[in-house]
Amino acid sequence: MTGSSFLHPAAAFLALGILLPFIRGSWWRWLTPIPAILAIYSVFTVAPGDYGGLTWMGFNLSLGRVDALSTIFANVFAIQALLGFIYSLHQEDKRQHIAACFYVGGAFGCVFSGDYLSLFAFWEMMSVASTMLIWLNFRENKRSLAAGFRYFLMHTFGGLLLLAGMLLRYKALGTWAFTPVDPSAAHYYDWLIMFGFGLNAAIIGLHAWLPDAYPEATVTGAVFMSAFTTKTAVYTLARGFAGWEFLAIMGVVMTLYGVFYATMENNARRILSYHIVSQVGYMVAGIGIGTAMTLNGACAHAYAHILYKGLLFMTVGGILYATGTQKLTELGGLASRLPIVCLCYVVAGLSISGWPVFNGFISKTITIAGAFEDHRTLLGIGMELAAVGTFLSVGIKLPYFAFWSKAPDTTRVLKPIPWNMHLAMILGASLCTLQGLFPQALYWLLPYQPVEYTPWTAWHVLQSFMLLSFAGFAFYLMRKTMKPHEQRNIDFDYLYRLVGRGFLFLVSKPVAWLDSIWTEVYARVGLKGLMGGAAASRVFDVSGIDTVVDGSAYTTRGIGRGAAKTQTGRLNDYLAGAVALAAAVLALVWGLR
Amino acid sequence: MSEALSRFFLWAHENRNLFRILFFVVLVVLVALNVFEKPEHPHVHEEVYPGFWAVFGLGAGVVMIYLIKRIIANLVAFDEDTYDRL
Known part of the structure; x- marks a missing residue:
């Protein structure tokens, strides 16, 4: 089917990104939410179809593939873009807004691309723009330069995997079309493409760029980055690689690996970064299991995750903005000093934990129930275990040591948080709550209809309360053990550095x-x-x-x-x-x- | 709103024992409810026993914290500026 008209959401972001350097004064900041508002209008009004086909160097490109799968991702991208630009409205550094515009525009471009060529172009645009969001923090944080460079190297490597795979695929099949790959008939070039996407989804072994770079990014940049890179990768995996057993197992490994590292961490934004790995694991597992229910679960969780993870980065970014630190060992007793931040964090923390009332409850449980219903009991148990770890680390540990562990801190000098940051947090918290209370507001967007899952049953609510409350009891009993320490936990990035230093040694000796x-x-x-x-x-x-x-x-x-x-x-x-x-x-x- | 919230958090801190008692009461009530409320289609057989997910949550939490913080953390922990020197 070919629709009649489609305002591509990327167009407004890219146009603003190009125009911003030429606009003088300070009024330009009020322009930044406009592309997101247009994007919301676009994704809520567009009909499914193929729009924006063009021929380039003899190749047929598709820039506007609009269907249920692309629409649900574009829908939440548009909403989160609006929240992100509201959150960064006070930001005077124009370059950060320009980078954010290209980054978000690139994400929309990827989601609506029907072919590998245009997907690759937008993919690389995201990579470059997001690197800028890290580098532009160099005045506040000297580590951001090296972290950004490592981030760019890793994403260049991932981009090369994708490029190699798509070129070899074109040579074999003679088409650039981005279509699903049957796992039983997968070729080596499909694996290359899958690993190219997988690097951006932070599959274990190729994930260390994420907790390395996100904590070093700008306060506002990290809010954008938490939403778009990994979720664009989840979209591409859902589009092309549903039913791949490798992804089912890898997803559950990600859920556990992320919470293990988050439990040890002291840096608040690194805790959240590891939880991106963990939460994306639920989506990857759902895609890998590949039933209609788990694919719906992956999409629903991606939607909910973007909202609550954005909120988590907004609130922790608020703490960093006000106090100048993101180390839990240097925080505590801030609840009464940053009450709105604290309240919004609690909403986000309960959402990610799957606590009834909030949106994680109506999304995460679909994938877990889908795993059990597909008789993948071990995978289901693994995800339940990760849910316990999630609540322990990001649901309790982080807020406990940031807001409550010490007596109310009345002496610390806090930098006032701008109204727009508070507004974005309150909007984000409201959406997380409303979506949890009214799941149909999300379910109608899911790609496989009808959605045969009802989260709000007495048993589901009781089971979630029991699991999480007793996990909380475990924290209460072990709270002294849970105390964070000033340390850096080595991860696969240590291996990357060893390989890099090994190469340097090889060359120099x-x-x-x-x-x-x-x-x-x-x-x-x-x-x-x-x-x-x-x-x-x-x-x-x-x-x-x-x-x-x-x-x-x-x-x-x-x-x-x-x-x-x-x-x-x-x-x-x-x-x-x-x-x-x-x-x-x-x-x-x-x-x- | 901000000031009212701030006062609430101060009050909550001063009355944290009340919340602690409330929390323990909730734990007991949840397990008691599980005696009457059971899953129609158990995902694992053990779900039919009242308090299974309570034991799972508590056991998994304690084991996980011990394993991660007491053992694994000691194996992977380096100085905070380790990577700055690499």
């Missing part, structure tokens, strides 16, 4: 040694041989080439002079010469007989 040996050999043997060869060449040139060439020249000159002497101009001389030549020829012929 053994390869440099080999190079010095080669230089010596060249100086002693090669150079002397070359000089000897040159001398021999000179002798040959003088005594051989020159002799032959000069001899030929001398001979030619002699013949020329002799011939000139024969040109007397007298006829009788020429006749005598002709007779002599004829006699010589006759004598030669006679002799050869």
Whole structure:
């Protein structure tokens, strides 16, 4: 089906990103929410169809594939973009807004791309723009430069995996179309593409860029980044790789791995970053299991996750903005000093934990129930276990040590939080709550209809309350053990660094040694041989080439002079010469007989 | 709104024992409710026993905290500026 009209949400973001450098004054900040408002209008009014097809260098590109799957992701992207731009309305650094515009525009571009070529272009746009959101924090945080560089290297690697896969796929199939891959007929290029997407989804082993970079980003930039990179990857995996067993298992590993590291962490934004890994794990597992219910669960959880994770980064960003630190060991007793931030954090923390009333309850449980109903009991138990860990670390530990663990802190000087940051938090908290109370407001967007899951049953509510309340009791009993410590927990990024340093060592030591040996050999043997060869060449040139060439020249000159002497101009001389030549020829012929 | 919330949090801190008692009461009530409320289609067989998810939540929580904070954290913990020096 081809729709009649479609205002591509990316267009307004990209247009604003291009225009902003040319606008003077400070009124431009009021323009920043406009693309998001247009995007909301667009995604709520567009009909399914194929829009915006174009031909480029002989290839047919599709920029506007609108269906249930792309619509649900675009829907929450638009809402979160509005919240993000409201949250950053006070931000005077224009470059951050420009980077955010290209980043969000790139995410919309990916979601609506129907082919790999345009998807790749938007994918890379996101990579570059999000790197800027890290680097632009360099005045506040010196670590952001190195972290941004590592982030960009990793995403370049992921982009190359994707590029290699799509080129090989094109060579094999002759099409750029971005279509589902049957796991039983997957080729090596499909795996390359899957790992390219997987890196952005932070699958374990390729995930360490996330907790490395997000805590170093700008306060407002991290809010955007928490929403778009990993969820765009989840969209691409849902579009192309549903039913892949590798993803089902990897997803559950992600859910557990993320909570394990979050439980150990001291840096609040790194805790949240590890929880992105964990929560995206639920989505990846749902995609990997691949039933209609778990795919709905993955999409629903992506939607809810974007809202509550954005809220978590907004509130923790608020703490960082007000106090200047994000270390739990340096926080505590702030509940009465930052009451709105505290309340909104609690809503976000209960949402991510799957607490009834809030939106995690109506999204996370779909995937878990879907796993059990597909008789994947171990996967289901693994996800329940991760839910316990989630509540322990981000539901209780972080707020406890940031807001309550000490007596009310009345002496700390706090930087006032701008009204727009508070407004964005309150809007985010309201959406998390409303969505939890009215699940149909989310379920009608899900790709597989009808949605045969009812979260608000007495048993589901009781089960969630029991699981989480007793996990809270475990925290109460072990609260002294849970106390955070100033430490850096090494992860796979240590391995990346080892590989990097190994390469540096290889180049600077053994390869440099080999190079010095080669230089010596060249100086002693090669150079002397070359000089000897040159001398021999000179002798040959003088005594051989020159002799032959000069001899030929001398001979030619002699013949020329002799011939000139024969040109007397007298006829009788020429006749005598002709007779002599004829006699010589006759004598030669006679002799050869 | 902000000031009212602030006062509430101060009051809550001063009356934290009240919340602690309330919390324990809720735990007991939840398990008691589970005696009457059971899943129609148990995902795992043990769900039919009252308090299964309570035991799961408590046990998993305690084991997880001990395992992570007492054992794993000691294996992976380095100085905070380790990576700045690498």
